[in-house]
Amino acid sequence: MGRIDELVERAVLLREKGLSVGQIADELNISKDTATWLLTRPKGGVVAPKDISVDWSAIGESSYRLSLMCEALSDLVQEGISEDGDVEVVVGISLSGVPIGAMVADALGCKLAVYTPKKQFEDGKKIEGAFSRNFADVSGKTCVVVDDVITSGTTMEEMVDELRRVGAKPIAIAVLIDKRGLDAVDDVPVLSLVRITRL
Incomplete structure (x- = not known):
């Protein structure tokens, strides 16, 4: 197949x-x-959108391998943030960014927040994303956003807007894989372990 x-x-x-x-x-x-x-799968010669499928399940299925990737991502964050950028909260994007965010928060010695983007909710309804009340509050905090993959960048744009709306200061976005090859999202630097660039 x-x-x-x-x-x-x-x-x-x-x-x-x-x-x-x-x-x-x-x-x-x-x-x-x-x-x-x-x-x-529309008929009539409709071309598929230009995209790259990423299967990182060999990492995700092993807590050991995932912890090693998160250690590398934490190191990248520490290297990539400025000296005046003490991280107070790591924001894990639901769903796949949560375990990564938890491990990065632990490595950086800070709190963990969880955000569910609006795309996770029922399609067709006007529903906004939400911070989980079971995790740290981001209001007025210096934050690093963590997720597994940047695909279109829309979720990261939403996340940066939402953090700024509640008075938080996003200083970096850290991901395992960046399919867009972004340097920044709304002036927030993107740090990725793997960056995919189309030629």
Whole structure:
């Protein structure tokens, strides 16, 4: 079975389990446009969106391997932030960014906040993202945002806007993989262990 067929099959199974298009996109580390394309597979020569599927499950299924990646990401954050940028809170993006964020927060010796972006909620309804009240408050704090993959950059734009809205100061975005090859999002530097660049 071809890679596209495997992705279609996985997308359909996730849809049958009740996941939204945004959740499917997150699970497959693809854009929402690509997830929609996989689910609908329009006929008539419609070309698939330009995207790259990232499968980092070999890391995610092993707490040991994940901890090593998070140690490297923490080191990158420490190296990448300025001397005046003492991190008070690491914000893990739900879902895959939460375990990464927890390990990075531990390595940096700071608190953990969790943010669920609006794409995780029911498609078609006007629902905003939300900070979990079960974790640290970010209001007025210096923050580093942590996630697994930047696909389109939309979630990071939302995150930076939301942090600034509540008076927080985002000083870095740290991810395992950056599919966009971004240097910054709204003047917040992007630090990635792997950066994918289209030629």
